[in-house]
Amino acid sequence: MKRYVYINDDNLAQDLYCDNRISNRKYTIWNFLPKNLWEQFSRFMNQYFLLIACLQLWSLITPVNPASTWGPLIFIFAVSAIKEAWDDYNRYLSDKKANEKEVWIVRQGIRKLIQAQDVRVGNIVWLRENDEVPCDLVLLGTADPQGICYVETAALDGETDLKTRVIPSACMGIDIELLHKIKGVIECPGPDKDIRRLDANMRLFPPFLDNDMFPLTIKNTLLQSCYLRNTEWACGVAVYTGNETKLGMCRGVPEPKLTAVDAMIDKLTGAIFVFQIVVVIVLGIAGNVWKDTEARKLWYVRYPKQGPWYELLIIPLRFELLCSIMIPISIKVSLDLVKGLYAKFIDWDDHMVDLETKTRSNAANTAISEDLGQVEYILTDKTGTLTENKMIFKRCCISGRFYGNENGDALTDTELLNAVSSGSADVIRFLKVMAICNTVIPVRSKSGAISYKAQSQDEEALVRAAARLHMVLANKNGNILEINLNASLLQYEVLDILEFTSERKRMSVVVKDCQSGKIFLLSKGADEAILPHSHAGQEIRTYAETVEQYAQLGLRTLCLAWRELDDDEYQEWALMFKDANSTLIDREWRVAEACQRLEHDLEILGVAAIEDRLQDGVPETIATLRKAGINFWMLTGDKQNTAIQIALSCNFVSPEPKGQLLMVDGKTEDEVCRSLERVLLTMRITNTEPKDVAFVVDGWALEIALKHYRKAFTELAILSRTAICCRVTPSQKAQLVELLKTCDYRTLAIGDGGNDVRMIQQADIGVGISGREGLQAARAADYSIGKFRFLKRLILVHGRYSYNRTAFLSQYSFYKSLLICFIQIFFSFISGVSGTSLFNSVSLMAYNVFYTSVPVLVSVLDKDLSERTVMQHPQILFYCQAGRLLNPSTFAGWFGRSLFHAIVVFAITIHSYALEKSEMEEVSMVALSGCIWLQAFVVALETNSFTVLQHLAIWGNLVGFYAINWIVSAIPSSGMYTIMFRLCKQPLYWITMILIVAAGMGPVLALKYFRYTYRSSKINILQQAERLGGPILSLGNIESQTRTLEKDLSPLSISLPKNRNSSVYEPLLTESPNSTRRSLGAGAPFDFFQSQSRLSTNYSRNCKDN
């Protein structure tokens, strides 16, 4: 599927490819209704409701007016559709804005301004500085004489540094006038989503050049949504447009995520559905039998002797309709509403505002807040997520002298400042390497201030530091480099750049001092890449020790070195280097070899230590969340040492001897296999030991492990609470998430850069840090937060509350539907199993839509524990993680309660309204009011904290019930005309209500009180402590204070308890990891014990044994 792009050819039919219209829309005006309805009806619950609604149109079987189902159904569908339409309209608006942006293109040799959406493949697009690239372009020309331009690709891959792009060699030297007339053909592959690769060829037509083919790479392109920087203008030919650009192909609608709670609700719905079918079958058979034996004797019913062929089905179908309310139609709307509000609470939360950047947290996905409370694994990126991603030069060691050790900042170290001002040769050389040996571009703003644009944050940090130490990289003009040193100007000519590669782990530049004409090689790189190449006789041990010492402090280290080159040596080498650079086969390897030839006998100047500061509160956040039973994995593209150092400094792993790191490494399959088995073995043994074991794996070994030893690696993943994966690619990050998900763990991925996007999208919950590496991760994520430490609040406060509230709300919805349904079923036994509805249509509809859904909606304000308590006792999150508040056993409780309440309401109603008072409408209203009273008290009993709104909703709803019914009772044509007035005048009615409430709530209250006091859960205990001012809270403070002291004494040694109770991992050793979860969630007696052990283990693992 190659495409041939004819440059600037106005005559060719260009309709071959799509135009540049960007469309993220899901619907058009025409297909909105069918498509949206189709989507909604692809859900089981909706199909069910539609079926019920259709069945109700058949008047022979419908017990009530079809409006009682159609009304709510249409309402629910309308709400969903309007929400979708609104979202889509917003997408349309943002698309429109992008599409109508104006760009310059060339038409018939003249530059013209057109809208971005009209750009066609083959058009030449002109960009000016800071313009956004409207589509994928192949560069043809830039303002720079060497054909270089700079782009910022933040929107594409999230990296904020500037990247250089060059024009193809074929276009080199074509002047600006000719560029308007350039003709040629580009042969490129069909659209794909690989933003790092383009394999294309270009051929320019005469008169520009001969017919040679020129290869094009990604370096010759400007991709859509990048910004042109530091370049006056650039022009290029459009090769991919619209949704076929690299970015457009990457876009793609992520799969809608389903929370564990939703899955559980679906499961329970399924169970209720089965129960309903059973009830229908039983009642259907009973009804048919009763009809044939008894009803035929009832002359006043006048059953025909011979019914239609489907006669047998009629009664079961009637019961199906009668029981259809078992599955509450309101639950979907209620859940959508409260979920929307959870998300809003996250948006509104003032405690999660990043005060530096004034960014609020944002919940882009409003549907998965409950999952936050059920997270079991957090996979986190390192740079920019745990750390600030602000590299700062902190310490250095120059010729054996340490700077910055006392005050922790070399830039303010007077000794170093004195050395600089006194012109110490070693120091000056060191600074020169810092300032010169890099690819940083100084940019002078209009006010004269210099800012630096760098590909690597480390380099930027070094250059900045050098500038602070009066070695200012002032200008880079082609190959000429200008440096200000104490007001004197030094000029250097950059002869060659020996680029950094991950294999070489160093970079060097060859410069010529313009004053003296001497040639120098300046190198910087990792210690293992520099120190072995030092010249013989140099004492490198001090440097090695220094590096070690800095690494202990979590600093990134770079060794700086230099060597003076002979002219001859350089000339000879330069030839070889040029040669290597122009080979076509194995170029990279040959270049590396050539570099090797030069980079030897280096004189080590010193070691620079750069700090990537941990974000505020990261260790505390990780400690708290681990205490809450969440396991952490660190996935980073960074190198192993740095990753481990950061992991140590942020409580991720403990240093020896408390913690143990197990390496999974190896270059070949066998090596990896052996190391994996060894680690597994250790892991199984140390399970019983009080050690904090983590495994470390690098990208290469991971690749092999995932490919060939997936099973073993999965076991390792289950066994290990902590893992550090370094040098991993974005797709490997996503694979690891996938792996944990297949083990049935709830995963949360948090990251900040473009390389985290896939992991974020893959995980159950994706959290983006809206940080320095652009907003791409934040855009792809379900939640975006400003700082890592907000994660604690997001999970412990918002996630936990959301889970608790949804658990109550969903089970309550089933409870109230079952309640009224059971009454209908009981009634059918005293109405000849004929399928008569006790309640009238209006009541049934209003029951689900108004009377019972309003009070429960305010449960979104309910807080079982205060935020403070939760933060102090994060272990309590276990109840959410293990799904203790919403599972089949809690549901069975609610089921039993609804059965009990139905019996109470029904029995009391038919006995107190018996004989001469057994009028149908009255009995119906008495039973209905009984249900309403009971449910008001149930909500009140289950509410943990009453705000004004809750009182208003619960008791106001009760008043509302009477108001509505009085209004309906005042309408002469309604079936219940005057009924409610009559009832309210009867003392019997009111004492019946009181009896129903007392008989219904008494046992429930007694049971709850008993469990609350004598079989209290941890939540209950904390509630009691919190509200009675018990000793727990103060205890928490004391504990933590002692621990603070502990920490002050030994900043890096994190003390761990003697863990004698580590039963937590034992169940995990069983064949299926799911078995643990199941047993945890099932609510069996065993479950309680296990939870305790798990909690206590988690806790004891994290606290000090004193």
Add this chain to the structure above:
Amino acid sequence: MNSGTPSSSAGAPGSAESAAPRRNSKRPKYSRFTQQELPACKPILTPKWVISAFLLVSVVFIPIGVVSLFASRDVVEIIDRYETECIPLDSRNNKTGFMWSNADKTCNRIITVTKHMKQPIYVYYQLDNFYQNHRRYVKSRSDQQLRNPGNERDISTCSPEDTTPEGLPIVPCGLIAWSMFNDTYSLSRNNQQLGINKRGISWQSDRDRKFGKGVFPKNFQNGTAPGGAKLNESIPLSEQEDLIVWMRTAALPTFRKLYGKIEVDLQAGDVINVTLQNNYNTYNFNGKKKLVLSTTSWLGGKNDFMGIAYLTVGGLCFCLAMGFMLIYLIKPRQLGDPSYLSWNRNPGGH
């Protein structure tokens, strides 16, 4: 490692403070709502609270139960079951056949008043095992037709008693009206007729709104299937009170409907002769028929259920209160005791 706790708990209020001025100036009104910080009352189930709640319930319920029971006991109720006795002995093995025959169905019953009965004394008929709530039955009526003379053809819901075989609409249509109860009672005391007032036995609202003044029975009980009572075609439906009472269908298979009121007191020992026409066929489904004379109380008729239920609930609550009190005294348990938090019982043992 635990040091996260103080700094976090200190950190959260700290950031709240720093955010406070801005919040207060920007969104003063609903910020407590958006921050989920609405003042809330957080009750918990303390023993004191729960025990006194149960005690309170029992203290309130037991008197109400006693009063209800007395009210119910004050009601004098005389029930006379007559469906079997009113069949001549020779027809008792074929009761249905007797009902269909043209034999004289007059029957005499004697009721002795056991206790003084104050007027008004309500006369009910009670049917047992009669399913007025059967789906086929309860739906077979047309409220439109009953209300409005113009809607006499509004009979779609009345099947199978909607039209005569000739296709003329039946007014009132439907199974309910068609199967109307048609036993009649006349009472006499000491050979003196006891007047039964049949006016005002139905609901005022039904007479005014549900049954039209201009709607007259038409083609009623003309069909082949013999039903219940016939209606006087010259009286509008709004004055056919027996029909109106019957059309208020009962939710239970055992029900009483008002037949009339006796507006004189009956003395204890009075003997009442009842002459009844045993017209209504309940024999093929074993339905019972009873004649009931009853006075009334503030709670309605004789019904011990309320009293017993209140006493039971009150008693149980008292037992629960006592039980909880005992447990509380014998085995006191400190609420919110941290030692019950399993993660504080850590094996390190301090």
